[in-house]
Amino acid sequence: MDWLERLAEERIREAQARGEFEHLPGAGEALQLEDWSQVPAEQRLAYQVLKRAGCVPPELAARREALALAAQLAELAPALRERGLKRLALLNSQLADAGLPPVSVADAGGYGARLIAKLGGEPR
Numbered sequence: 001m002d003w004l005e006r007l008a009e010e011r012i013r014e015a016q017a018r019g020e021f022e023h024l025p026g027a028g029e030a031l032q033l034e035d036w037s038q039v040p041a042e043q044r045l046a047y048q049v050l051k052r053a054g055c056v057p058p059e060l061a062a063r064r065e066a067l068a069l070a071a072q073l074a075e076l077a078p079a080l081r082e083r084g085l086k087r088l089a090l091l092n093s094q095l096a097d098a099g100l101p102p103v104s105v106a107d108a109g110g111y112g113a114r115l116i117a118k119l120g121g122e123p124r
Contacts, residue, residue, distance in 0.1 A: 062098075
């Protein structure tokens, strides 16, 4: 153990003796560790920083938007529905480029099934 590690350990023990770690948020609870094994090692730090800042990768933002749009399509007026379907197709192409599965109107649950039935199609 080098001198810097010993100094750090000494300071930690002193702080423990003073009770500075007693009332920290989450004290006594299990740590919520995240599995970053699927993220390349050289990108993990960047992903963690972006996650803590509330940012998501563009492909996940596109997926969220596609799911929200698919849920709203049943409630849109016919003119807006056409625009919504075009936007959903664009989002699905972005998802395909990122290697993610497309979002269909049927993914929206009951709304999607009713919309497909209203438009005269069969749910997939």
